[in-house]
Amino acid sequence: MLVHHLKQSVMTPPNPATKQLHALLLQLSWLPTKVKLIITGAILTSFLILLTVIGLYYVYHQEKKKKESQGKIEKFLEDNKAFKPSRYSFADIKRTTNEFKDKLGQGGYGTVFKGRLSNDVLVAVKILNDSKGNGEEFINEVGSMSRIHHVNVTRLVGFCADGYKRALVYEYLPNESLEKFIFSAKGENHVLGWNKLQDIALGIAKGIEYLHQGCEQRILHFDIKPHNILLDQNFNPKISDFGLAKLCSKDQSAVSMTAARGTMGYIAPEVLSRNFGNVSYKSDVYSFGMLLLEMVGGRKNINVTVENTSQVYFPEWAYNHLDNGEETRIRIENESHSEIARKLTIVGLWCIQWYPVDRPSMKVVIQMLEGEADSLTKPPNPFGAADHMKMSAFKYKKPVNIELAVIAE
Structure with missing residues (x-):
């Protein structure tokens, strides 16, 4: 049996x-x-x-x-200990966050908690997911941010690499992310005002330009978006989240990549297909342009909840309104506000040109933002009939964090 x-x-x-x-x-x-x-x-x-x-x-x-x-991480930390971010044990992290009681947010790479190093020093502690990558996200952030000292970039206070438990400790920024203000249905964007929006745009541009030119090695962020722009108590912007960043020499005109990185809706065309050109610092310029247009429109450039697809792609709508001399935002209180909105729109449209060679550098972007709107020339139309097929590959995508295979040349 x-x-x-x-x-x-x-x-x-x-x-x-x-x-x-x-x-x-x-x-x-x-x-x-x-x-x-x-x-x-x-x-x-x-x-x-x-x-x-x-x-x-x-x-x-x-x-x-x-x-x-x-x-790999221990060797990296030993090689980079001269840059001096503080190293904490996981017991220190638990004590700092009061046993992880005050959760600030959660993303694809980890969960962020509010912490306190002393009575006067508040921090934001990101506990990294063990399942993400081979320690690359940790190395990217510590390797990039330990070299950075700029008013418009979030400061890395320290880190934890206690066995398999890893965490990053940042300065605490009380006003959270720019996304909270420009996409709110409850009108929090009114707190900022157009002059403050212009200051924020200029601060972000200066931060990116520093990453591209002000460090010993050029740092490419690859994930510039409103969610990764944090605001301090005075609403000054600081670029955060360097988990997808790459370091390269300043004389390197192109960056080799085996997979695309970023958030759909902000990823430059060349990151997805080499038919548009080489991946370089101009890829961050494209993402910044998309961010600018979202600041002007007060809405996401790609809105998957809109049923009528003719309403979905805001950059094309903004260009058409600019071309016709129309306003690009309803909330315009006076002529000076109209000029700021027009300037941000023009700069944003220059930054999102399909081919990297047609986009300005961040140094030029800063000059444009510091100048008058009347001095700016209207960019070429990136949404003409000849570019319709190219555009359709990027218009109607849900904005989520991705890792995609790069299309070969």
């Missing part, structure tokens, strides 16, 4: 190993029952041992991978 039961249990073998067991059991049908039981027991024992070995190998492989990741 046992042999018969075993035969039935493997009638539909799920893999080659059980197929072999099934065939072997069929060959035992002529033996005496006692011998069958002994042989069957030996076979099943061997089979279970094999499964155990496979399971142990998998666990060993995963642990080895984690140890290699940890070793």
Whole structure:
């Protein structure tokens, strides 16, 4: 009966190993029952041992991978200890965050908690997800931000690399992200006002220009968007979240990438397809242009909730209104506000030109933002009939964090 039961249990073998067991059991049908039981027991024992070995190998492989990741991070921290962000234990992190009681937000790479280093020093602590990457996000952020000292870039206070537990400690910015103000349906954008929006745009531009030209190595952010622009107590902007950043030399005209990185809706065309050109610092310029247009419109450039697709792509709508001499935002209180909105729109449209060579550098962008709107020339129309097919590849995408395979040249 046992042999018969075993035969039935493997009638539909799920893999080659059980197929072999099934065939072997069929060959035992002529033996005496006692011998069958002994042989069957030996076979099943061997089979279970094999499964155990496979399971142990998998666990060993995963642990080895984690140890290699940890070793890579420890070597990186040793090589970069001269840059002096403070190193904390995970016990320090728990104490700083009061056992993770005050959650500020959550993203694809981790959860952020409010913390306190002392009575006067508040911090934001990002606990990194263990499942994301091979420690690359941690290395990217510490490697980039430990070299940065700029008023428009979030300051890295310290980090934790306690075994497999990793965290990043930043200065605390009480007004949270720009996204909260420009996309609110409750009118929080009125708190900022047009003059403040212009100051924020200029501050972000100066921060990006510093990343591109002011550091020993050029830092490409690859995820410029309202959610990653934090505001201090005076609403001064600071660029944050360097998890997707890449470092390269300043004389390097192009960056090699094996996969696209960023948030759909802000990713430059060349990051997705080399048919548009090489990936470079101009990719951040494109993302900044999209951010500017969202600040002007008070809405996301890509709105997947709109049913009529003719209403979806705001940059095209903004260009058409600019071309016709019409306003690009309803909330215009006086002529000076109208000029600011017009200036931000023109600069934004220059930044989102399809080909990198047609976009200005951030240094030129700063000059444009500091100048008068009347001195700016209208950019070429990136939404003409010849570019319709190119544009359609990017217009109606849901804005989510992605890692995409790059289309080959």
